[in-house]
Amino acid sequence: MNSVCKIPGFLKALILFMVFFHPVPAFSGEKSIDMLEQRLKSGPGLSDLMAYAYETSPMIRASQAAWRESLERYRVDTAYPDPELVLTYWPQSMADDLDRKKFEAMFSQALPFPGKLSAKGEAVKAEASVNRFGLDRAIREVMTGIRESFHELSYIREALRIAKNNQVLLEQIRTISETGYAENRSALIDVMKAQSQLAQSGYDEILLRELEHTEITRLNALLNRSLDSPLGPLAEDPYRPVLFPLDDIFSLSEKNREENKMAGAEIKKSEAMARVAWFETLPEFKFGLLYESTQPDDPDASSEDMYGAQFGMTLPLRLEKNSGRIESSKAAVEKAKAMATSQVNESRALVRENYFRLQNAERLIFLYRDKLVPEAAKSVETANVWNREGQGSITDYLEIQSVWYNFQLALARARADYGKYLARLEGLAGQSLTVKDEPAPAARTKEQS
Secondary structure (H helix, E strand, O other), rough: HHHHHOOHHHHHHHHHHHHHOOOOOOOOHHHHHHHHHHHHHOOHHHHHHHHHHHHOOOOHHHHHHHHHHHHHHHHHOOOOOOOEEEEEEEEEOOOOOEEEEEEEEEEEEEEEOOOOHHHHHHHHHHHHHHHHHHHHHHHHHHHHHHHHHHHHHHHHHHHHHHHHHHHHHHHHHHHHHHHHOOOOOOOHHHHHHHHHHHHHHHHHHHHHHHHHHHHHEEEEEOOOOOOOOOOOOOOOOOOOOOEEEHHHHHHHHHHHOHHHHHHHHHHHHHHHHHHHHHHOOOOOEEEEEEEEEEEEEOOOOOOEEEEEEEEEEEEOOOOHHHHOOOOOOHHHHHHHHHHHHHHHHHHHHHHEEEEHHHHHHHHHHOOOOOOOOHHHHHHHHHHHHHHHHOOHHHHHHHHHHHHHHHHHHHHHHHHHHHHHHHHHHHHOOOHHHHOOOOOOOOOOOOOOO
16 A cells, blocks of 8 residues: 555656646756746746646645545545554552452453454545545646636637737728718718727727736636736647547546546445445454452552453444445445446547537638638728729728727637637547557568568
8 A cells, every 4th residue: 555655656647647648847956946936927838837737736735645645535434443542550459358458450452353454444545535636636636727727718818819910901991981071081970880899999909918917817716826926928839730539538538538437436435335334234343351459458468369351342243224224335335336427427528519610710710711702801901992083982991990890709619618618628638639549560571571
């Protein structure tokens, strides 16, 4: 059991696995936190955020402590009960001879039925496995939360950039419309529409600023930083396609998802507890040694010493209580098995839902990036040329500009959604879905050589 307690090495390996092939720097100690803090302020990448969270997350530390607690309980629950020492002294004996003093000492040790402590040890080991998978789950949830917040903040900042560029264009259109109205080349409605869209774009920027502050607060909470701590420009996380079909992701989730592993460990724990409950229906034994000394008041008289052995045992005669223990443990096993099946079903449903959302976001990326945004940009350029040549109206120009603006926002939203749903799906699968192990090259035959 002591060999299982290698927490730091295990967790270092686990964090590298849970970040799904994002290169996390190997940092440790206060110096590393200071280095990461500087990176977060100057311009962090996703790997910097995850490395910082691994070092500082209270959720991960709480799960580590819960695991250590269950490991230490093994030594407690598998140990024999403490022996008992009873000392008794009578100043005067209550026997016929009132001038004699008596001293008694009794040492006893309770012994559980053979096999009971081993059964308790198996139950504690199973509980330690549950807590270990709970630690895995805590790391997964923190890292997935970091990735989701990273992509959401990236979207908000990209939307802010788009909104600022849109304001510049709208300012130009407003100037053109006001000049045209002064020269009787455009209608008042064109001026009003340009002004209203510029005001709406200003409101969008204010809203996005508030959303940025909110998302930074959420990300800092995950990182256990001060809520108003600054975050520099985020490094771009490139688009990576999923290389696994849906059926493979189902299988990976059933095998790797921490909730499924915890449910399997809960079955083992309940079965071990059922065995402990069976041992509770068996007697426990007690062995003891007695010593009695009787000392007369007369110093010339000799004392009388006696020794003895003691044996006792519990009598588990309460049949209803014993039956209740057994049936309760059986029901706990059935409950654990049903919960395990439910967890597998839930995993499959979550995989299907997030896979659909991921594919939909991917389709939107292709649609807006490859077709709608470029076409809208060309339309804006054409409308600008027509407007300079006195063709078309300001209203048409504004409509085309609005479409281009919304298409850019939709593309940024689809990219962020893809990153978020990829994080969730990889969390469910327990591994990267964008990297496949390359098959080992076949050994050359003698003919080839």
